[in-house]
Amino acid sequence: MTEKEKKTVVETSGTAQKDPRRTDAMRKTQRIEAIMEIVRIVAGMAIAYIVALLILVAISDDPVFIVKQFILGPFSSPRRIGSIVNLAVPFTLCGLSMCFMYAVNKFNLIGESIFMLSGCIITWVALAIGQNMPAIILIPLLLIVGAIVGAVLSFIPAIMDRKLNANVVVVSLMLNSVIAQLAIYILRYYMKDPGISFIGSYELPKQIQFATLFGKMRIGAGVIIALIAVVIVSIIFFKTAFGWKMRIVGSNPKFATAVGLSTLGISFAAQLAGGALAGVAGATEIMNSYKRFQWTASTGHGFDGLLVAVLAKKNPVLVPIGALFLAYVRIGADVVNTSGDIPYEFISVIQGIIILLVAAESFLSGFKNRLIYRSVQADKAKKSA
Amino acid sequence: MSIDIVAFIADAIKMSTPLVFAALAALMTRQAGMFNMGVEGMILCSALGAVTGAHYLGNVWAGVACGILTGLLTGFVIAFAHLSGKTDLYLTCIAFNLAATGGTVFIMYLLTGEKSTTSGAFRSYQIPNINIPIIKDIPILGRIISGQSLLTYVAVFCVWFVWFLLKRTRVGLRIRSVGENPKAAESVGISVKKIGYIAFLFCGLFAGLSGTFLSMSWVTFFMKNMVNGRGYIGLSAQNMANGNPVGSALVSLLFGATSSLSLTLKSQSNFPTEFLEMIPYLATIIAIVFTSLYSIHRKRKIEQGIK
């Protein structure tokens, strides 16, 4: 066979021909998958919301009033709308933090206690050196301190994951219990204000108690920090080499290793970045919503962050939307808690349902497969006609 | 300060009972190839289920039954989400534990109007302690071995039972086969899903016993978030023992001793309580570090050809 003939063989073989089994149908399949992904999230939230309403109806003496309060209550006054936005600030930051962990498939939950200890440490720093420091210096300084606290703390489970292959979920949960106690200890022994009736620190310097942005809504300046963080994290995820690396490591670690990415190093770095962000979240929350540090128990923000990251499907751009939804439901629960006889805690059940429905692969998968099957069939019919 | 060593050991055994149950619960799902962090929430729900059952049915044994039933039910819920709903198990468990933390408070509030404990509203029932004849009269040993809660003895029996179940019964063989190679099990007609459910129900049984012990033996009421990481500690215990029931029980005993130490120090010294509270968790982390280091070291040695 001559050189030329050999070449022809390659070109006329199966590769160059269009495979009749895969054509437009593939493209449609991709579209159906994308649409169904959104449908699933929305349906998951809707079902959970309906369950919430049913619970309210079942246990309330005045169901109509309570349901109305739950749905519309959060919008009933500018102040409440402002509360939604303010509540969404830590949710956004914690959600971004968990996006880093979740992107490399590590359910490192240390963010929970980082949030608390970071709030504690920045309060201590602000009280110690910040009394006469201008806000323009003090605020960035405290955010950096928070980030350092976060990175240092998440170093522990991350290094155990990297070097010892220890289960990062268990280690981070155990550490959470330890660190929460540490924060309480610091509060009680180093900065407790004896002049108030509850356990809390001395009041923070006035210049870092975030001023309101929109008068009546009382939205704090934390919103700006959260939005900047969303932009930065999105750029990191989609435009930088580090973001690409993280996404490859998260989607198939063995592949990442085989093409020469340092899987362990990248997931370690992502966990540190996530920890730092949780630290920023804690610092921002203290300045945005409090006058003093007064947390004597873990706040649950780390878990809220996970919920937001799951809702946003690890996509930082969608994190604020997930955070606002969560904040809306929480404020709704708060409203019915104060205006009726419904305890606030019922919302945690609803949150569990949301995570499960959004994460459940088989939820609506039968429906999706039928859609795909139908589109392939239609395609086949069109071709034979 | 003076520490009564005998009381300390007896206390350690008592404190390790819920951990042993928790470890066995996690062990059952692990043998079927599933890392179940939901044990924590399952125990919490069972603890509430037990006191509620006892209060409304007016009987301590009805309480035990309700605790176990709650455990089975919660096991079923997680199994359903994971096996039938195909949800990531980690996420399922985290979501479940979150829901359990808030959900128990919610239900407690609906039943009693209280948000922190049922001690005021519910009658308290206690599972009897057993004095073993003869042994109870032996000087030191008697105070340690005898006079423990009935459930502590049940825990000892369960350790043997799990060993027997896994090694000698058909369902045990199938659970192990699913854990080792689910595809192989599937190919001979064993339903991996069904075995998964069975493993989760056994897990629920032990989680139920653990919760029941907490709310009807350790104390006699339900308290918000009373499990406090014991599920995770039990999970780590069986992990360190590589899924061996006896080993898991021994590691649990060790962790029970740290809890007991923390309690003893709290009453005997004026060390800041915050640091004493940390002891069981720190002990777990340190134990994880050492067992991981050991297994890495051993693996490396074997792979370098040094036997």
Next chain:
Amino acid sequence: MAEEVLRMQGITKIYPNGFMANRNITFGIGQNEIHALVGENGAGKTTLMKILFGMEDCQEGKIFINGKEEKIANPLDAIAKGVGMVHQHFMLLPSLSVAENVTLGVEPMKNGLFDYNTAVKETQEIADKYNFKVDATAKVSTLSVGQMQKVEILKALIKGAKILILDEPTAVLTPQETEELFEQLFKLRDSGVSVIFISHKLEEVMRICSKVTVLRRGECMGTYDTKDLDESKISRLMVGRDVILKIEKEDPQPKEAILEIKDLHRYNSFGKAVIDGVSFTVHSGEVVGIAGVEGNGQSELSEVLAGLSEFASGDVILNGKSIKGLSVRQIRDNGMAYIAEDRMVEGVSGDMSIEMNIMADRFTKPNYKTGLFVDAKKIRKETEELIQEFEILCDGPEQPVRMLSGGNIQKVVVAREFTSGANFILANQPTRGIDVGTAEMIRKTIVRKSREEGTCTILISADLNEVLECSDRLLVMRKGKVVAAFPKANEVSEDTLGEYMLGLKSMTPEQMEGLL
């Protein structure tokens, strides 16, 4: 004609990703028949059999067993209806004994407990009946591949299988073990078991099967009596053209040594030596093939060379530099490219785009970055060029890789590995399970790169045709050692190769001198 025991009627299967694996397939088999199901890799044979065995569901079609329509929802159903399947990849539990593996699912019971002694007895009985020589009490992890396959067949027989599906049973066997298997299949056939024999080794099909059903791209091309066919006819039905088995290539001109492996040792987690003193050198411009029954250290060797695992002692020198302690990144920068054995595990990330997969090894390099950011424009342009060059059938660079067919996924892998600028290509099973056209393109590119660009290549393959035709020099691995070396691969016969693979023969170091 023998009575028809099985008929599959109008089977259509569409996977959730929209891939139509089976299109309206109809075929039937008779009693006492060994019936071949042939087709290229990816033609839908395994899918069809998984449907029969209840491991996959189908959208359309009916299954008749002994003339009666049956719904088979899961393997349990299939087993109850007398269907047994021996999978391509063994479904065994290594830590359990043969008897436990065989009786799993139909465990004998005594007093409500598992009765191990009866299990051993039952296993031994059925093994003796069909003349299978296995020890029922042995642990499966200690068996050879051929014995494991017997355990697999026993598993089906003990459950009373009347229709036995064998999915590429000879792929992992040596020629001698294959002979033994055929004897046992004849015995089974004569005792009333119908066998469905999936293979793409046509000479085997011609020898032992009375009928052949041919699949091509998910469609059935018909059922024929083997006596009416010959091998070239079947292959034309399979691929629609004559298969070119010969690869035309000039003689190699080996130049300087690029890869030197020196007395390499590696142990697994049980302390067993999986690479046991391997030494050989590969030069610029030559392709060295490594043959061997799977599981004799080839995968472990390729992991070491790719930097994916450490080794205990010895050394590997690539382009003059030891790879000991180097990261995968450093080894790749030193000239290594790696086509992984299992492409979905190490070759691609299914959920990521074609672009990220092709660029995965290079987007971190300075010329693909501007500062901290990736150079999106350059990356897009190069990806599109590579999609063109390697004729990857897709909707564009952003399509997730998992939506492509096996062959196109492998093209994504080679588009990356062949263009990375490496002078050492490590190809582990580069054409497994893909269409003939892509396989041919990959084989030819490997040869062309060695001739034109002087790359050095290690080709590990279970496809004997492939190692014999593509390689210049050929080595055989057994139990972690190189047991034979041949200067010219295309002059080695399959039978000779089989004897070395099975361990009937091995060469002394003196015989192999100068060939390593």
